[in-house]
Amino acid sequence: MALRQQPARHIPPEAPLEACPNTLSSTDFPDHLMTCRPWLCFAALSGALALIGIDMTVLNVALPHLSMQLGASTSEKLWMVNAYSLLMAGLLPGFGALSDRIGHRKMLCSGLFVFCIASLIAAFSFTPSMLIAARGFLGIGAAAILPAALSVVRTVFTKKEQQATAIGICGAIWSGAAAIGPVIGGLLLENFWWGAVFLINVPLILISITLSLRWIPRFPSNPCRPWDVVASVLLTAGLIALLFALKSAFKPNADWPMFIGSATVGAAIIVLLLKRARSTAAPLINFYMFRAPLVSLGAFVAFVMGFAFAALQYALSQELQLIRGLSPSLTGVQILPIAGASLVASFLIGPMMSRLGMERLLAISLGLATLGASLFTYVGFRSGALAELTTLSMLGLGIGAVMSIASTAILSCASQDRAGAAASLEAISYELGGTLGIAVAGSAMARIYDRVLMLPPSITLPVNARDGMDQTLIAVAKLKPDEQIAVLSAAQSAFSASIYSVLHGATLMVLVLFVAVGLILFFCPRMRAFFRADDLSSDRPVPGTKANRGIQNEAPAPVDPANTSAPAEDLETGVRPASACA
Template structure:
C-alpha cells in the first residue's frame, strides 16, 4: 500500500474513533442544560447517560466478528452513516424518550465502527514499528478523546444550545465518510468463517444483563432485586455462550487467548485504566462546577492537560514498544497513572501549576497504558482474527468505563450522604442527601442565611466524597500495577526455569 494512503487511513479511523469516545463523556457538562430543557426526570437522566455504553458493550463482540467475515470497510462505512443520522436525531430531540432512542442508534453506529478502526490499523500497517506507532495514535485518541469530552462540551455550551454537542458530529461524519469511501483499502473478508448469529445474541444478552445489573446497583436508590435478576440473566447467557464457543471449530471468541498472560493482562489493564479515568472524570467535572463554581468551559479547560498529555504519550509509547519490555511498559504505565491520580488527590486544592502537573502525569500514564494494552491485544492474534481481538479490547474499555462510573459513583454518593449533616432548622429537604445539585436547589428555596449554610455544608460533604473517589481510583491503579508486575515476574522466572531445564 502507498505510504500516503496508509497514514490517511489512520487519520480516517482516528477521526471516527474520536467521535465515538467523545460521545461517552461529552454529556457530563451538557446534562444539566438538556435535563432542564427537556424536563427529564431523574430516571430518564440516568438512561440518557447509561444507554450508550450499555448498548455498545452488548453489540461489540458480534459486530466485531461480523467485520472479519464481511470485510471491515463496509461495516465501518455503515457504522459512520448510522452514527451521523443518530447524531442529527439526538441534536433535535424534542423529548427525553426521543433522545434515549437516538443514543441507542448512536451506540449501534459506534459498535459497528469501533472494532473496524483497530482492525483496519492492524491490517494496513505491515511494518512492526509503523504499526506500533499507529496503534499508539489510536490509543491516544481513545484515552484522550474520552478526557476531552467535557472540554468540548463546555466550549459548545458556552456559545450554543445543548444539541450542539451532537450536531457537531454531523460535518465530521460527512467528511470522514467521503474520505473513507475513496481512501480506505477494500479487503475481502473471510467468507469461509461463519458468522455465529446465535452466539452473537447470547453474548449480547449476557453483556446486557451484566452491565445493566452493575448500573442498577450503582443508582442512588437501587432495586437490588432487579439488579440480581439482571445479573442472573446475564450470567446464564454468558455461560451458555462460553460453552458453545468452546465446542466450535471456529469460535466467535477464542477463549484460549486469555490463557496467554500478555493478552489477559492487557485486557485487564485497559479495563482498569478506563474505570479510573471515566469514574474520576465524572466526579471531577461535578466538583469543578458545583463546589468550585467554575463555568462548564472553565472546568473543561482545567481538565485539558489530561487529554493533551495522553495524546502525546500514546504515539511515543508506540515508538518505544518494539524495543522495550512490553510487560514493564504495561505495569509501569499503570504505576505512573496511579502516581498522577495520587498527586491530584493531594494537590487538588493547591496552586493551579501543581494541579496541572498531576493531571499531566495522569494523562501520560493513561495514554501509555492504552497503547501498551492495545498493542498486546492486537499483536497476539492472527490478522484474520483482528475484528475479534479488537472487539475484546474495546469491550474491556467500555466495560471499564461502566464499572468506573458505577463503583466510584456509588462511593461518591455513599460518602456524600454519610457526611452531610444539615441543621435542624432546615427541616426536611427532599433528595438533599442524594446529590449535591439537589441540595443546592433546595438551599435556594430557603432564607438567605440558612440557604448559604446548607449550601456550604453540602459542598463540604461533596468535597469529602470527591477525595474518596480520587483515593479509590489511585489505589485501584497502583494495586493493578503491583499485581501485573508480580504476575509477569512469576512468568519470567517460570520461563527461565523451563529454558534451563532443557
C-alpha cells in the same frame, strides 16, 4: 504449565472463502488495491475515528446542564453516559465479523448513517429516556464504524512500515479526540443549547460519508463469514443486566431484590454465552485466548485502568462545575492534562519498550500512575492550578503508558489471523472497565451524598433533592435566601465527601494493581521470560508461532510426537503457548 490440548469436538468447519459466491478472489485483490490511494482513504476515516473519541468524553462536562434541563435523576444521568460505551462494547466483536461478511466500506458507511440519525435524535431529545436511547444508538453506530475503519487501514497499507504508522496515527486521533472532547463540549454549552453537543456530529458525518464513498474502494467480502447475532445479543443483554444489578446495589436506598434478580439473569446469560462459544466453530469471543498469561494480564490491566480513570475523571468533572463553579469549557481545560499526557505517552512508549523491556516498563508505568494518583488525591487536589496540573499530567503519562503496554501484551500472544480478535478484546476490556467505573462512581457518590447531607430541621426538600448535588441546586431555587445559604453549605460539604471517597477508591485500585503486577513479575520469573520472548520490538520469530511455520521461510520447530500436552500453537485458541504461570 503448558496449555493442555482440548478434546476434539464435533464442530462444523467454517466455509472457505473460495466456496462463497460473489466474492473477489485473492488474486484480484492486489490489483484492486492499486486503484486506491492509501492516505486519501485514511483521511476519509480520520473524521469517523475522531467522532467516536469525542462522543466518549463529550458528556463529562455536559451532565450537570443536561440533568438540570431535562430533570434527570442520578441513575438516568449515569445511563446517559453508560449507554454509549456499553452498547459499543457489547456489539464490537460481532460487528467485526459482520464487517468481514458484508464489506468494510459498506459497514463503515452504515455505521456513519446510524451515528448521524442517532445524533439528530439526541440533539432534540426532550426526556431523559429519549436521550438514553439515542446514546445507545450512537454506541451501535460506533461499534460498526471502529472495526470497519481499522480493517480498511490494515488493508490499504500493504507495507509494514506504513501500516504501523497509520495504526499509530489512528490511536493518536482517537486519544486526541477523547482528550479534547470535554473542551469542545464546554465551548458548545457556553455558546449554544446543550443539543449542539450532539448536533455538531452531523456535518462531520456527512463529510466522512462523502469522502468514504469517493476514496475508499470496494474490498473483497466473505458472505460465508459467520456472524453470531445471537451471541452478540446475549453479550449485550448480559452486560446490561449486570450493570443494572450494580446500580441497584449502589443506590442510596439499595434495591436488593432487584440486585439479586438482575445479577442472576446477567450471570445466566453469560453462562449461555460461554456454552455457545464452546459449541461453535467461530465464537463471538474466543475465551480460550485467556489461557495465555499475557492475554489475561493485559486484559485485566486494561479493565482496572479503564475503571479507575473513568471514575476519577467523572468525579473531577462534577466537582469542578458543582463545587468550584467553573464553566464547562474551563472544566474541560482543567482535566485536559490527563488525556493530553496519556496521548504523549502513547508516542513515547514504543522506543522505550525496546530499550527497557516490556515487563520492566509495565512496572515503571504502573508505579508512575500510582504516584500520580496518590499525589493528586492527597496533595494536589484543591492545592492550586500548578499542583493539579503536575499531578494530573503524571497520572496521565502513567495511564497512557500502561494502556499501550497492555495492548502490546495482548497482541503479542495472538497469531496473525487472530490479531483482530485480540485487538477487540483489549478494546472491550477498557470500554467495559470505563463503563463500570462511571456507574460505580456515580452510584457511590449519590449514596454517600444522601447519607452525609444534613439539612436544618426547619427546611424540607423534595425526596429527589437528596439524589445528587445538581438535584439539590434545582430544589433550593424555591427557598428563601437564608435557607438557600444553609442548604448549599450542607450540600457542598456532603458532595465534597463523596468526591473524596471516589478519588480515594480510584487511587486504591491503581495501587492494588501496581502491587499485584509487581508481585507477579517478581515471584514468577517464567512470566518475565514470557514478556521478553514476546517483545514486539524484535522482528525475530517466536518459537511456536506461525513465523516458524513457513511464513518467513523458516523450518518448523521440532516437535516431540509423544508430547501432546504442549502443542506448538494451540489450534483451538490461536494463541502462543502459555508456558508462564499458567
